[in-house]
Amino acid sequence: MTQQTNGKYLIGVDLGGTNVRAAVSDKTGRLLGDAREPSYAMSGFDITAGQIIKSIRGAMAAAGVSDSQLAGIGMGVPGTIKPKQGIVVWTPNFHEDWANANVVDPIRGDFGAPVFIGNDANVAALGEYWFGAGQGVNSLMMFTLGTGIGTGLVMDGKLWVGESEGATEFGHQVILADGPRCGCGRYGCLEALAGRTAIINRAQRKLHQGRDSLLLGMVNNEFPAITPALIAEAAGKGDAVSVETLAETGYYIGLGVANVITGLSVAMVVIGGGVSGAGDALWQPMMRTISANTLVQYLEVCGIVPSRLGDDVGIMGGIGLAMQEAAPNNRQPTTVNHQPT
Numbered sequence: 448m449t450q451q452t453n454g455k456y457l458i459g460v461d462l463g464g465t466n467v468r469a470a471v472s473d474k475t476g477r478l479l480g481d482a483r484e485p486s487y488a489m490s491g492f493d494i495t496a497g498q499i500i501k502s503i504r505g506a507m508a509a510a511g512v513s514d515s516q517l518a519g520i521g522m523g524v525p526g527t528i529k530p531k532q533g534i535v536v537w538t539p540n541f542h543e544d545w546a547n548a549n550v551v552d553p554i555r556g557d558f559g560a561p562v563f564i565g566n567d568a569n570v571a572a573l574g575e576y577w578f579g580a581g582q583g584v585n586s587l588m589m590f591t592l593g594t595g596i597g598t599g600l601v602m603d604g605k606l607w608v609g610e611s612e613g614a615t616e617f618g619h620q621v622i623l624a625d626g627p628r629c630g631c632g633r634y635g636c637l638e639a640l641a642g643r644t645a646i647i648n649r650a651q652r653k654l655h656q657g658r659d660s661l662l663l664g665m666v667n668n669e670f671p672a673i674t675p676a677l678i679a680e681a682a683g684k685g686d687a688v689s690v691e692t693l694a695e696t697g698y699y700i701g702l703g704v705a706n707v708i709t710g711l712s713v714a715m716v717v718i719g720g721g722v723s724g725a726g727d728a729l730w731q732p733m734m735r736t737i738s739a740n741t742l743v744q745y746l747e748v749c750g751i752v753p754s755r756l757g758d759d760v761g762i763m764g765g766i767g768l769a770m771q772e773a774a775p776n777n778r779q780p781t782t783v784n785h786q787p788t
């Protein structure tokens with residue numbers, strides 16, 4: 448099948464463990480309609496594939512777009528992806544029959560348009576590059592801070608996935624030798640030091656030491672109820688335990704970002720994901736650490752900025768992927784049409 452059609456419209460899909468969201472745009476990235484469905488991730492591949500198709504159908508109905516008008520569909524999927532084969536090697540929080548499943552074929556079969564997939568963190572980087580904070584730069588690294596720490600690299604205007612097709616994974620750079628065990632099985636990865644669980648553990652350890660904190664009242668002394676959002680809220684009120692927790696977390700993230708800038712000399716680092724919303728208590732220690740640990744000539748030419756697309760980064764990244772792969776003649780969006788919702 449040819450990878451190019453005469454269609455005018457692009458579809459971006461953001462597949463998550465809870466919801467799947469789809470959106471239709473024109474070739475400048477202007478959103479024309481979107482839809483959201485539960486992904487039923489643990490119910491099996493066929494059911495979730497059906498939900499993906501349903502969300503795309505919903506977005507197309509909202510936009511008034513038909514199958515023959517589609518240029519391409521791009522989708523971000525959490526986990527390990529083989530984009531060229533359209534295969535999901537492994538994805539967390541989905542039914543086991545997703546292992547090595549080809550997710551491209553059923554979608555292409557339903558719509559007759561080319562379908563492209565990528566790791567969700569990589570797709571997020573494409574979203575910021577085409578439609579968000581990274582418009583106009585030549586190289587960009589995105590860190591998505593959440594349960595895990597995902598990264599995506601755009602170099603010379605193209606997503607870099609390396610020989611394995613799985614790059615980049617700077618969340619698994621080792622930051623602290625003999626540090627805590629990571630989900631990948633190794634020790635001291637950035638994700639093990641600054642992922643969601645690490646942040647919560649850090650705050651809980653301080654409370655177990657008997658320290659007083661606003662957090663105790665906020666969770667009614669139920670330590671498992673502590674979340675990064677609550678820690679950020681308490682830090683904003685000057686709570687010492689929370690301020691320290693985020694400062695230590697920001698330090699580790701800063702080291703990870705400094706290593707990347709020193710290694711790649713990218714023009715921009717975009718910091719996104721839920722944890723990135725923790726505010727100055729996280730951001731300032733992170734920036735201080737980056738400044739102190741990056742070669743100055745690289746730092747001078749690198750912007751370090753928050754995500755501009757927020758929750759829309761997944762669908763906009765899917766649209767960027769579809770545009771890059773299916774409509775390569777239109778590589779520069781002519782206007783900035785994204786409106787944060």
Ligand SMILES: [Zn+2]
Nearest residue numbers: 619629631636
């Ligand atoms: Zn790791």
